[in-house]
Amino acid sequence: MMVITHGYKPSIRLDVVAFVVSFAATFVLIGTHFFEAILPYYLVVMWTLLSIYLAYVTKRLLGIGAIFEAMALSLALATSQVIASIYDFYKIPGDETNVVLNFYTLALLTWAYFWPAAYYAYCALEREQAKGVVLVRPAPYGI
DSSP, X not given: OHXXXXXXXXXXXXXXXXXXXXXXXXXXXXXXXXXXXXXXHHHHHHHHHHHHHHHHHHHHHHHTTOHHHHHHHHHHHHHHHHXXXXXXXXXXXXTTTOSSSSHHHHHHHHHHHHHHHHHHHHHHHHHHHHTTOOOOOOOGGGO
């Protein structure tokens, strides 16, 4: 998304470093016990930051007239934010015994909807950029 919204394409070296650092950080956050108390709050904050960025992407979609993609991404964004917020903070009544309507069913449905919505939003921005419309401002100093 950063390529299409900001013209930012990281180097392969930066991609590898980001992957390794994020993998190690995930292992520390999930695999150790000293982050258990703050982990739910951290995950909600990270998802909220992603939601803010995706709200910006939605604004860009509306700006180019891709209303369907903007609404689909908005719905995906709202439902995903709800799922992220209830994961560690609220219990769904009967969640332990109900096989069909439990948290994980809702979460998987939400995430299964989120990724195609994000993909089609990206494609709409990419199509508009291919038309020659300037969607991206060049990064300063080649960053």
